[in-house]
Amino acid sequence: MFSRMFNFSKKITILLSLFFISLFINGAIGNESLFIKDKNDFLQPDAAFQLTINKNTQSIEAAFLIAKDYYLYRDKLKVEFDRIPQKQILLPVAEIKTDTHFGKTEIYHGTLNVSIPFDKNHPPKEISISYQGCSQKGLCYSPIKKEFKFDNIQSINSNAFSSTSEVDTMQFLLQSQHIGLILLGFFIGGLLLSLTPCVLPMIPILSSIIFASHKRSSQQTRLKDFFLSLSYVGGVAFTYTLLGIFAGLSGNLITTSIQSPMLMGVLGVIFILLALSMFDLYALKLPHFIENFIATSILRVEGGKYLNVFIIGTISSLVLSPCIAPPLAGAIIYINQSRDFILGGLALFTLSIGMSMPLILIGIFSDQVLPKRGYWMILVKEFIGFMLIAMGLFIMSPLFPENMDQIAYSILLLSFSIYLFMANRRFKYSVLSWVHAIAFATLMGAILLFGVTLQKIKVLDNENISNTTKSNHVSVLPFKQIQSLDDLSRELNQRDSKMVMLDFYADWCVSCKEYEKLTFSNTKIKEHLAAYTLLQVDVTQNKAEHKALLKHFNLYGPPAILFFDKQHNEERTFRIVGYKNASQMLEHLKTLEHENQ
Amino acid sequence: MKINKSSLNLAIYILAIIFLGFSVFRIFSTPTEKSTASTAALFESTINNPEGKPQSLKQFQNKIIVLNFWATWCEPCREEMPELSNFYTNNQSKNLVVVGIAIDEEKAVKSYLKKTKVSYPIFVDEDKGVTLSKNLGNHDGILPYTVIISSQGIIQKTIPGRIHQDQLDAILKPLLQPSKSL
Numbered sequence: 001m002f003s004r005m006f007n008f009s010k011k012i013t014i015l016l017s018l019f020f021i022s023l024f025i026n027g028a029i030g031n032e033s034l035f036i037k038d039k040n041d042f043l044q045p046d047a048a049f050q051l052t053i054n055k056n057t058q059s060i061e062a063a064f065l066i067a068k069d070y071y072l073y074r075d076k077l078k079v080e081f082d083r084i085p086q087k088q089i090l091l092p093v094a095e096i097k098t099d100t101h102f103g104k105t106e107i108y109h110g111t112l113n114v115s116i117p118f119d120k121n122h123p124p125k126e127i128s129i130s131y132q133g134c135s136q137k138g139l140c141y142s143p144i145k146k147e148f149k150f151d152n153i154q155s156i157n158s159n160a161f162s163s164t165s166e167v168d169t170m171q172f173l174l175q176s177q178h179i180g181l182i183l184l185g186f187f188i189g190g191l192l193l194s195l196t197p198c199v200l201p202m203i204p205i206l207s208s209i210i211f212a213s214h215k216r217s218s219q220q221t222r223l224k225d226f227f228l229s230l231s232y233v234g235g236v237a238f239t240y241t242l243l244g245i246f247a248g249l250s251g252n253l254i255t256t257s258i259q260s261p262m263l264m265g266v267l268g269v270i271f272i273l274l275a276l277s278m279f280d281l282y283a284l285k286l287p288h289f290i291e292n293f294i295a296t297s298i299l300r301v302e303g304g305k306y307l308n309v310f311i312i313g314t315i316s317s318l319v320l321s322p323c324i325a326p327p328l329a330g331a332i333i334y335i336n337q338s339r340d341f342i343l344g345g346l347a348l349f350t351l352s353i354g355m356s357m358p359l360i361l362i363g364i365f366s367d368q369v370l371p372k373r374g375y376w377m378i379l380v381k382e383f384i385g386f387m388l389i390a391m392g393l394f395i396m397s398p399l400f401p402e403n404m405d406q407i408a409y410s411i412l413l414l415s416f417s418i419y420l421f422m423a424n425r426r427f428k429y430s431v432l433s434w435v436h437a438i439a440f441a442t443l444m445g446a447i448l449l450f451g452v453t454l455q456k457i458k459v460l461d462n463e464n465i466s467n468t469t470k471s472n473h474v475s476v477l478p479f480k481q482i483q484s485l486d487d488l489s490r491e492l493n494q495r496d497s498k499m500v501m502l503d504f505y506a507d508w509c510v511s512c513k514e515y516e517k518l519t520f521s522n523t524k525i526k527e528h529l530a531a532y533t534l535l536q537v538d539v540t541q542n543k544a545e546h547k548a549l550l551k552h553f554n555l556y557g558p559p560a561i562l563f564f565d566k567q568h569n570e571e572r573t574f575r576i577v578g579y580k581n582a583s584q585m586l587e588h589l590k591t592l593e594h595e596n597q
Numbered sequence: 598m599k600i601n602k603s604s605l606n607l608a609i610y611i612l613a614i615i616f617l618g619f620s621v622f623r624i625f626s627t628p629t630e631k632s633t634a635s636t637a638a639l640f641e642s643t644i645n646n647p648e649g650k651p652q653s654l655k656q657f658q659n660k661i662i663v664l665n666f667w668a669t670w671c672e673p674c675r676e677e678m679p680e681l682s683n684f685y686t687n688n689q690s691k692n693l694v695v696v697g698i699a700i701d702e703e704k705a706v707k708s709y710l711k712k713t714k715v716s717y718p719i720f721v722d723e724d725k726g727v728t729l730s731k732n733l734g735n736h737d738g739i740l741p742y743t744v745i746i747s748s749q750g751i752i753q754k755t756i757p758g759r760i761h762q763d764q765l766d767a768i769l770k771p772l773l774q775p776s777k778s779l
Contacts (some may be wrong), residue, residue, distance in 0.1 A: 042758060044737050073670065101675060101709065132670065134740075138759035140671035142700050142727050142738030485641040493643070493651055552638050554728065572724055 043067055045141045049133055053148050058120050060127055064112040069136045071097075074106035076132035076143070079116050081124035083595055090115040125149065128573075147573075186331070186347045190354020193327060196381040202316060206232050206359055229363025231306040233356040235313020237349050243332065244348030245341045265399060271392030274329055278385030327384055330391060379423055379435070386416050406453040413446035476521045477529060479503065479536035484545035485552055491535055492568040499596065500533045500564035504555065507540040511559040511579040522582040528589045565596050636750045638732050639664075644698065644720040647707045652720065654696075661693040661772050662746040663765070666730045668701040669709045673759040674741040678715060680762050685717040691773050692748060694718070700726035700740060747772055 042048075049072060050065040062079075066072060074094045079086045091114055094106035118124055128147045134140035206229055331351060393408050400408065420439030482488055492500065505512045519525060539546040539558060550557060553570075561576040574592050576585075640658050643651045665681055667674035678697075685695040695717035699706045706721045720726075727738060735742045739757035745768055747753050754768050 042737075042739065076670070099672065101669065101712070134671060134673070138673040138676075139757060140668065140673065140740040142668075142730070142740055143723070144738065489643045489651070489653075548637060548641055551732075552641060552728075554731070569722075570724060 042135060042137065042139055043070070045144055048135065048141065049131065049144070051129065051131075051146060053127070053129075055123070059115050059117045060124070062114040062116070062129055064108070064114070064131075066108060066110055066112060066133070070133060071107040071109050071136070072112060072131055072133040074108065076130070077114065078130040079114075080128045080130075081116075081118060082126050083128070083591060086116055088117060090117070145573075182343070183346055183350045186351040187354040189327065189331070190351040191357060192380060192384060193351075193355045194358050196377055196384065202236075202356075202359060203362065206362060226360075226363040227306065228309050229359050231310045232313040233353070233359050235310040236316070236356055236359075237313075237352040238310070239314045240348040240352035241345045243328075244344035244346070246344075265396060268392040268396030268399075271330060271388050274327075275385040275388035275392065278327075278381055278388065327388065330388055382419070386412065386419075406449060410446045410450040410453065413442050413449060417442035417446060475505075475536065476516055477526065477534055479534045482535050482537055483543075485548055488535070488549065491533065492564065494533075496533070497566040498531065498533045499566055499592075500535060500568060501529065502562040502564070503534070503536045504550070504558040504560040504562075505536055505538050505540075506542075506558045507538075514579055515559060519580065519582050519585050522586075524586055525582055525589070528586065528593075563592055571595075636733075636746055636752060639729060639746075640750070642725065642729060644722050644725055644729075645703070647703060647710055647719055647721055649703060657694050657696060658750065659692075659748050661691075661748050661769070662744075663693070663695040663769070664733070664744040664746060665695065665697045665760075666726060666735070666740060666742040666744075667697055667699055668740055669699065669705045670701070671740045675713075677741060677759050677761075678713070680765075681760075682714070682716045684762070684765055688769075688773065693769070693773065696720070698722070698726045698729065700730070745769065745772075 048067045048070045050067075052063045052065075054061040054063070060079075060081075064072060074091060077089070077091070079089055092108075092112065094108055097105050097107045099105045116127075126147060126149050128145055130143055130145045132141065132143050331348060390409065390412060393405060393412065396405075417439045420435055420442065423435060423439075480491070482491060488502070503515075520529075537546060537549055539550065553560070553562060555577070559576075559578060563571045563574045565571055571592065574588070576588065580588060640655050643653045646652050663681065663684070665674075665677075667678070669675070681695050681697075685693075697715065697717060697719040699719060699721045700723055701721060702723065703721050706719065710719065730738070730742050730744075733742075733744045733752065734755050735757065737757075741757075741759060743756040743760045745753045745755075753772065756764065
């Protein structure tokens with residue numbers, strides 16, 4: 001039995017390493033463009049023209065830092081406040097360049113400070129700056145438009161993001177404001193890990209290092225213990241950060257083909273497999289000879305010196321006990337998806353710091369302060385297992401029939417609560433009230449989620465009955481259905497001066513249904529939209545022509561609403577991706593119409 | 598925990614095969630998949646000529662295309678235009694076309710073309726031009742940006758920045774040869 005179990009673990013380990021190898025191979029392929037980019041001797045537009053925005057009481061100050069040999073055109077610099085073009089822009093005197101075609105043109109080199117005054121009583125909420133520039137090395141950049149939103153933020157640097165539309169702004173939010181949340185999540189994850197038996201093998205290593213240094217010098221201080229453990233933790237964090245950076249750099253596979261259902265399925269299964277190891281169904285390990293090799297080399301490195309301790313830290317994080325691997329693999333897959341190596345490095349750094357908290361505490365207080373080891377640690381470990389299953393479900397959720405994902409979540413919650421109820425018996429615990437409390441809470445949560453989902457299914461069912469056939473859904477608005485780019489260009493080539501709204505719809509898209517039910521059905525919105533030519537693409541079947549349409553507009557899928565002006569050019573900045581309720585939509589339409597008057 | 602080990606094993610083997618298959622598939626499929634997909638969108642587009650009339654880019658399908666993104670305010674773009682113009686006149690008979698897409702205002706392009714003779718077709722659309730060039734790999738919005746597409750619709754090379762006559766000759770020589778021998 002045991003040997004078969006071992007065989008089984010080996011297989012899973014091989015499987016997972018195969019998966020990671022293919023992940024990295026794929027990443028390398030996808031990153032070709034990255035290496036090519038390095039070969040060219042031009043800067044990225046945001047590096048060529050670094051823009052910083054500051055808001056004063058009466059003006060917006062825009063400061064450009066223009067790279068050497070690059071320049072900006074004076075007459076192409078445009079500023080809008082809340083989508084209204086500003087005429088009063090205070091610009092410094094420009095240099096004169098003689099252009100063979102235009103004659104004398106005004107340009108800026110080096111630094112450029114622009115001041116745009118505004119009415120003190122009506123400070124702008126949103127400003128957009130457009131600019132154009134070139135390099136003397138023989139290239140120019142397409143017009144660049146940056147949008148900034150002022151809520152409480154006083155100063156923004158453009159390097160953090162580039163935005164040409166709402167979609168990009170959204171991505172920026174994901175990148176910068178949520179970065180704190182993401183990192184906090186990783187830190188908490190690390191703390192949770194530190195409460196599992198996973199980190200235990202590190203404690204004797206560190207204790208022995210500290211003990212060894214006690215032996216050597218008589219004037220051992222608490223401070224030195226602390227610094228020793230700090231450098232050990234530094235070593236651990238170093239390895240993890242490298243891992244994170246690597247994962248971020250190689251990430252391309254998942255983002256480019258996240259649409260592919262097969263990959264979603266495979267990833268979801270991977271997460272669930274990883275979770276199984278948290279329940280000790282099998283162990284994820286490095287091959288034995290590597291483990292032995294590292295373990296012996298740790299023993300050989302002399303303790304007590306900071307650099308050595310650092311090195312021990314970097315190495316010993318590789319040999320950690322089996323149970324750290326699954327959550328770590330999960331984290332790496334997540335980072336891989338973000339394709340952001342800075343985020344990746346930071347995330348795994350915070351994870352390792354969270355995980356090393358007990359090690360730091362040992363350094364300060366020796367190991368008396370640590371919570372007592374016990375069965376509860378296994379509970380925490382298996383809780384992480386449940387989390388991994390939830391993540392697997394989350395990844396696979398687009399594959400499930402409508403609402404089935406929520407049913408799956410509620411079943412998972414239910415099994416977690418059953419698990420907790422049983423845990424007390426399993427560990428022969430004397431009454432552990434908090435475990436019972438949590439078990440009860442999750443039970444309630446499971447029931448609640450289940451109920452809400454059932455309710456939702458009922459609502460959608462009713463809707464389906466009224467719409468009779470599923471594939472030919474009927475909208476509350478008089479949309480003209482189109483299928484392909486040809487259809488679209490035929491519609492757009494019609495010589496009327498009506499604005500056009502193009503809606504991407506799919507049966508499986510919940511927000512699309514909400515649009516129908518809550519937004520489009522609003523009478524005020526109907527009134528507004530009466531003046532538009534209304535086009536809709538139903539991409540439920542995801543035919544090649546649907547994909548071509550989505551690709552043409554750089555969209556990933558519904559929900560998405562595009563607007564075209566009276567000349568039938570797309571109003572790129574007015575794209576809506578995601579859900580807007582009736583009042584938000586009304587506001588959006590009003591600004592759009594205001595601009596097109 | 599009692600789980601049927603042999604069926605689990607089977608599942609693991611199947612998964613392993615799927616992984617390997619998937620990565621092998623990607624290794625072989627990526628380059629071609631990438632380039633035909635992005636030109637498909639190109640040929641599906643319609644774009645205005647300087648007179649403001651929409652034209653379908655499908656007319657250039659099955660030809661060797663030198664697609665040049667430019668703007669009137671971009672000096673290096675204007676520098677390379679006479680060379681491209683010459684190149685087009687010399688190779689017009691060989692199933693080759695040079696296409697200029699201006700990321701610019703219609704007015705500016707119109708007045709520019711009045712002063713400067715360009716032998717190849719020019720189209721204008723500031724927004725569409727940006728999207729098209731992005732779809733063809735120009736993520737930084739570089740101008741000029743030249744894309745060389747084979748008659749099969751496969752992207753052969755993309756050149757950000759000023760292109761030179763000898764560069765063009767070198768890239769296009771192998772593409773032009775087979776049609777000569779026919």
